[in-house]
Amino acid sequence: MRRLWILLTFVVFALLLGAPVVRIAMGAWDQGWSGFAGGLTRPEALHALWMTTLIVIAVTVINTFFGVMLSLYLVRAAWLGPKLKKLMNSIVDLPFAVSPVIGGLMIVLILGPETALGGLLGSAGIKIVYALPGMMIATLFVTFPLVIREVMPVLQEIGNQQEEAASTLGAYGWTTFWRVTWPSIRWSVVYGVVLTVARALGEFGAVLVVSGNILFKTQTATTLVYQDVENFNLTSANSVALVLAAGSVALLLLMEWAKSRQGHH
């Protein structure tokens, strides 16, 4: 009986996680190296990968900075009332609860060209929706909780006594943060960053709604794969997908390493 369960577990694992990766790899190579390279070096693929890179970089930088800031405020700030803190803390989880497609839709509804705000920005020459900024905002929305959910528990656990001790020794905010708080939270931040990168790389729904998926303009790697599949251009789809999958695996390894360091200092 026990053996049966073990076997079943392996089968599920293989079917659910192993098979798709193998299938993607095989698909990418079914026309040999030239098929794989051709799928990747198409101008639209290069453009899409470039868009994804830009989004990942911008989102990661913004998210890390504000994620750490908001975590610090939500845990430490005395000027935020406990009720407000609680409320904000639960709102942080909103992107986890809402489908990314709906998240994207909300952005279109607020900033789309037909809305007052979007029209105003549009007349000033700033395009948000169906352009790169909107795609970044959508990805930010989806990845927002990741850093905060990693950093907040650590800040709560270490408490503020070390920071208070630093202040009685003459250290002001900035010095205290870098020399006392940061060393305690850095591995959690790294972990949060890795999660953010992985999520930003793979984000599809929110970006699709906000971008309109316009070739050579707002197409990302994931929406390109989607389009290639629609067009039965399977080898190319598999090539791009394989690159994304390889990136994710590399991130997973990095994540394991960050996790193992989290407990250390």
Next chain:
Amino acid sequence: MHVEVRGLNKRFGEFQAVKDVDFSIAKGQLIGLLGPSGGGKTSILRMLAGLETPDAGDILFHGRRVNELPPQERGIGFVFQNYALFKHMTVEGNIAFGLEVKKWSKPRIKERVAELVELTGLSGFEKRYPHQLSGGQRQRVAFARALAPEPQLLLLDEPFAAIDAKIRQELRSWLREMIDRLGITSIFVTHDQDEAIEVADEIMIINKGNLEQKGTPWEIYKNPQTPFVAGFIGESTIVENIASIRGFEDAASWPGTKALIRPEYVEIGKPSEFRLLSATETGKVRHLHFRGSEWLVEVEVGSSKLVTYRSLEKEVLHPGDPVQVLVHRAYLFNDSDSWIMENKLKEDPMPVHI
């Protein structure tokens, strides 16, 4: 540093943590803030440090108001209850932190750290991290770190609470010696009266946010000014009907007055052990507890129960034995007043001069 506090108040929501506290501390003294947990001692200490903002009142260092100064500018050293050592820094790193922040030169920092490592007996542990140290060693590091920038006032929050009893004793005398040597004004918080009595020059008893009494340990012991202080310091039993005890009949003229009697105010023994038998009355031994170096005896006198000590050298008593009981004095209190009353029969009515 001369410290003065006037009309200090602090609330946390509905809870009044500190209520109209005034005191002043002379330079170089070691003061113990003593009281039950949650009584507001730590809040007072944190307000002195600038870690908490008072709702009302002034804090003066050297006669200058420091309410608006942040903790960084107050020239204080603070030792936290759990030490709050920087766990990713070595012993050296911890001690040097305050000096680096103050931009001391490298050689001066090195010299000062070496001096403090020596002073606190941490030689050989400089490169260790806090988790590689024992509780007592961590306490010393916290102490060295607080002292490094040469503060003028040292504040210690329950400095020995997290250390086991045997080492606590040792650290206490070490701390006392260290502070004497440095001559730094120090205030420490404790809920342990033995600790306060043993270490402090003066004790401030804090209860429910009020400063009940300030004075030397001996003054507070001898002349408690409130029933709380009398009950808190030392051991004691409350006697409801003090007028029924021989020698205290006069107490009947203050209705509603109760008495607090310490074990050391009471003497018991066989009739032959007393010089003034007329001041004693007969009681009955209820229980005996062996205390390691003496007996703790519970006696019943009329309807009252008293507790006292008895030397192991004296004749052994047994429960149920009749004994003579002499109450030397009692601390009387009612809703409006409190005072000490001596046994009036102790004045020999018929003195014989030889």
